[in-house]
Amino acid sequence: MKRLALAVALLALATVPFWVGNSYYVNIATQILIFAVLALGLNVLVGYAGLVTLGHAALFGVSAYAAATLINAGHGSVVVAIGASVATLVVTAIFAILALRGTGLGFVMITVALGQIVWGIAYRWISLTNGDNGISITARPAPFGLSLTSAPAFYWATLVVFLVAVGAMAMFVASPFGAALRGTRDQARRMSALGYNVWLTRFLAFLFSGFWSGVAGLLYLYYNQFVSPQTVALSASAEALLMVIAGGTATLLGPIAGAALVIIMKDVASAYIERWNFVLGAIFVVIVVFMPEGLVPGSVRLWRWAIASLRSRATAPALGRESEP
């Protein structure tokens, strides 16, 4: 049953360009996959490590900026991919070393501040980042001779990376390391007493998370062919966090559903109103206040509740509303 569902889902994903048709919607699907990779990476920290960060767009952006600079310097895809990954990992390591000095809200505040530094550099260090004008690349590179210019071709390339990311996450969750990380989230002191190096576990999780954010940043640059300070702004970090929280933290499907929700909302909302940020803020408030566990687990809960209440009504109508046994 589960395998069948997986096969159907894979088939549906692989054939998106055929049944969607219009390349505009194929591009939306591509965006969803790119941001799903970012959200999956962020979920490692937010969901499995219990470390909420508001600076993740900076890591995504560093990768995009590094890649744009390397492409404009005339380097090939392999150098660009390696260079962007190394740049992201170095910045991630700095972020991790500094942010892991705080816990809880201290951690959140440090990540906000670090994210703002990166934003400040993107915005002000004009000789490096071209300031507010951002950096554009003239054409999508063609890795290994594959042309990525058409919307479906780029969609399939993104899909491959996305599937690798999902596979990596599934392995990570099931691995002893994933279990240790969840342990540091729930019982840091006990894990420490058991001999686990809590700091190192969190540090490695941060690197893992940053790496996938960097991969998403690289895809984003290839897709958008342009990167600007807006990419690393606080609102971009908040958007990524919203994807994770809206979908449901510490689940594999949640961040993917969250990314789809946010990208589609953004697209629909921007067709009717100019002000996406207002909607973003409102969704944030509503979800946090009314559905704190996220849409996927929240819907599952509502669904179970609905089924249970239907059943109890069917079997025992005379008793009316009955509390669960």
Next chain:
Amino acid sequence: MHLWLILAVNSVTLGGLLFLLSAGFSLIFGLMRIPNLTHGSMFMLGAYFGVSLIAAGTGFWLAALLAGLGVALFGAIIERFVLRRLIGAELAQVLVTLGLSFMVADACLMLWGGDPISVETPVALRGATAMLGMAFPTYRLAIILIAVVIAVALWGLLDRTRLGAMIRAAVDDPAMARVVGIRVSHLFTIVFSLGAGLAGFAGVIGAPILSVYPGLDQDMLPLALVVVILGGTGRLMGSLVGSFVVGFLYNFGQALFPELAYVVLFLPMLVVLVVRPQGLFGRVTL
């Protein structure tokens, strides 16, 4: 030489404004244990309220007071009807303040448009004042004076009144404060509202210098964050010292390393983090 002096005066002025902004931020953090990410929005909202009030003919000072009161009311509503629902879930509270800050920013953009609005300096304070054989811009001196007066008033409130004693008790040990009969949740509303009001007031006072524009909130919030990280939370002295340090760093950073102004601003904070990680949120155990 003259340039340095002007920079120094500007730094002290910005420090004064930042104190008005961060005193509330620090108190809210100390009491409620949350970094209030709407604090920059309160500053901007106050500034826009001031713009509209001045346009309606109230005059500068009345506009500043009314804008401060308006923002204080807005803060009280947010605390009472949104944050109160999430009591005990600090992370959720922070996320809600972040969501609200986006809503406020966009609402301001809709209501007041995207162009920067400049606010005229009050007539009586235009020009320069001669002091020690040099000319200082009068309005900037006035801001410093206002900041000092409010700092003294806040100190008096916290240190010399019953309310202040209750706030200090709740900052130190909320559970024990409740046990001795202090309505800590009322203090939350009062302090949140007071902090918001001060930020709103600072927005109007700062408007003739900074002008009012979309994104003002995002410019001010990180400054308040740095002040609080440098100066510690829940104590006025920390905010005061932190504000002036940040005022100097920001102005001199802008003048000397325009491309790296943000790095210059945040670097000392990182040094504090690395050298004294415990000193950062000092007394707050999270």
